[in-house]
Amino acid sequence: MPDDASPSNADQRRLYDQVASHIARLIEQGTLRPGDRIPSVRRMRGQMSVSLSTVTHAYRLLESRGLIEARPKSGYFVRDTAFRVPPPPKASRSNIRPLRVNVSRLSRRLHDVLASPEVIKLGAVVPDVELLPMQRINRLLMQTLQRFPEMGHRYDVPIGHAPLRHEIARRMIDAGAEVSPDEIVTTTGASEAVYLALHAALRPGDTVAVESPSYFGILEKLETTGIRVIEVACDPEVGVDVDAIERLAQEGRIQGAVVVANFNNPLGCRMPDDAKKRLVDVMCQHQLPLIEDDIFGELHFDTGVRPKALKAFDRDGFVLYCSSFSKTISPGLRVGWCAPGIYQDAFVQAKIAINPAGSIAMQAAAAKYLETAGYDLHLRRLRRTLHERTRIVASSVYEHFPEETRATAPQGGQVLWIELPRGFDSVQLFEEAAERNISVAPGVLFSPGDRFRNFLRLNCAIQANARVEQAIIELGRLAKKQLAM
Structure with missing residues (x-):
């Protein structure tokens, strides 16, 4: 299949499974033994007549299942000790009936x-x-307050601490998104970012598409704002069914969508880049808001580059990108942000109404940490x-x-x-x-x-x-x- 093809979720999974099953059989039969290098991505592409992205995705699945491991600058190898894990669940089905949460x-x-x-x-x-840089953040916070003792006792501006917004914009380059510091609004965690995004882009009584299953924290916010949902099928390996969302948009049945493209909670799946681009194109074509929760985007398991965000494909500003450092630095910092695109004015107004100022000291400590190589x-x-x-x-x-x-x-x-x-x-x-x-x-x-x-x-x-x-x-x-x- 050519690299620029856009197969359906079922077709994508079938191709990934074919490649992954082929390698798994070779390991099970002893053709590939612990420590052996498996064929390169390009070589497997030729052998199986599939795209590079299909092989790469299959190798990531085998790595996640504990059968192979990636070694920097060397390729993929059969693990010395393979974990035995359960088989994956089947993909969910869409439920096109609007539901109240x-x-x-x-x-x-x-x-x-x-x-x-x-x-x-x-x-x-x-x-x-124990997984967090707690001592480092504590030192930075103390240094910040010692140098600027008033920082912990005054209001921040609604858009947020400028040095932190600069560092976030710099980090978002890795996610493929070109966003200026002025296009970023800091929030008290990603939860507030998603909540404000819903207020900014949607109205009570609207209907949005969500993945099925979908993180209950997102569902709670939809319940509170009076927004109904349509559950869209989600594959445990390749993510949400873009075809289904496109049909819903064409039929005028949804006024927006909320999607976790990178490592959906609870599935842990990651949408391929071509599916991400197509989803953004669909929403932009119909001028519908697409709220992206990318809180796990930095936590990929392969040794390659950080996966692209949906925001990377947004040329018209319809993606409201939300994230935070709660899963990577500290949940207690309560430092999140949103890049709300064309909804920025409404987003800032909603923030002023609900929570106009975050902690400057916490934002400053996070910004200092992001400046260093220690974060990577x-x-x-x-x-x-x-x-x-x-x-x-x-x-x-x-x-x-x-x-x-x-x-x-x-x-x-x-x-x-x-x-x-x-x-x-x-x-x-x-x-x-x-x-x-x-x-x-x-x-x-x-x-x-x-x-x-x-x-x-x-x-x-x-x-x-x-x-x-x-x-x-x-x-x-x-x-x-x-x-x-």
Whole structure:
């Protein structure tokens, strides 16, 4: 298939699976042994008559599944010790009926469980403090306040701290997006950025397309703003069905879309660049806002360059790009931002009405950290650690959960999406686990249509210790017990 072709999600997955299955068979048969180098991307492209991007994606999937590993400037090699992980879930289906969101009650219950310091936080998407540059940020914050003692006691301007906006604009070059500092507005985390983007670009009663499954934090904000949703099919490997969104836009059934193109929460999938470009083109053609949550964009597991954001393909300003440093530097900083495009005036006005000023001291400390080479070094370590821990959790699920269990092979981020047999109730498991000081996120939280009851999400940015391993063993025991009843 030519490199410039635009196959459907199903076609893309079929091609990736063909390449990945071919290499997996060679490893299983012993043709490729631990330590052997596998064919280069270009060589495999010729052998399989597929595009470079198809081979690259297949190799990333094999890496996520623990079969191969990338070595800088050397290529891909069969891992010395391959993890055994569950097979991936199937793609979801679209539900074109507009729905009102109602997930806040169960979400509040999850937050109540997570509030206990004794709980093992497999249900949160919060990185362990040991993974964060805590001491470095603390020193920068103290230095900032010592040098500018008034900084912690005055209001910031609504658009945000200028040095931080400059550093964010510089970082966004890596995501393929050319955004000036004046086109960026800082926020109190990515949650506020998404909430303000909804206020700026949409109105109560509007309908937006969302991925299915979709992060419940996004669904909560849609519920609060009175915006209805249409759930669009999402493939665990290549992301949202662009064809479906295009049909909805053509029929006038949606007034916008909210998409996590890089490492969807909970699937961990990454849209190919051609699909990203096509999605942006569709939304721009119909002059519809596209809200992008790219909070995991820096946390890719391969050794290549950072994946492009949807914003990289935005030429007309219809993409409202939202992100933060909560998953990479510190959730306690509460430093996020939005590049709202043509909606900037409305975005700033919404910010003034809701929360006109963030912490200048926190923004200044983040800006100082971004100026140094230490941030990129930290990211490289963090990516390796998250990749390894995700595979450890997946391997533990394979070993201890019911035999029919499926799980994603995330290409980045920090979560694992697990599918159990039909009839399984993840809400029941959630309550039983909470009684044992273990938290999980039940699958129904990720859909306004009561879907995914037999799914659950686990956090992998957590300490790899005996207590966590025992918690996963206990979850598997509870799951087996429920299915046996």
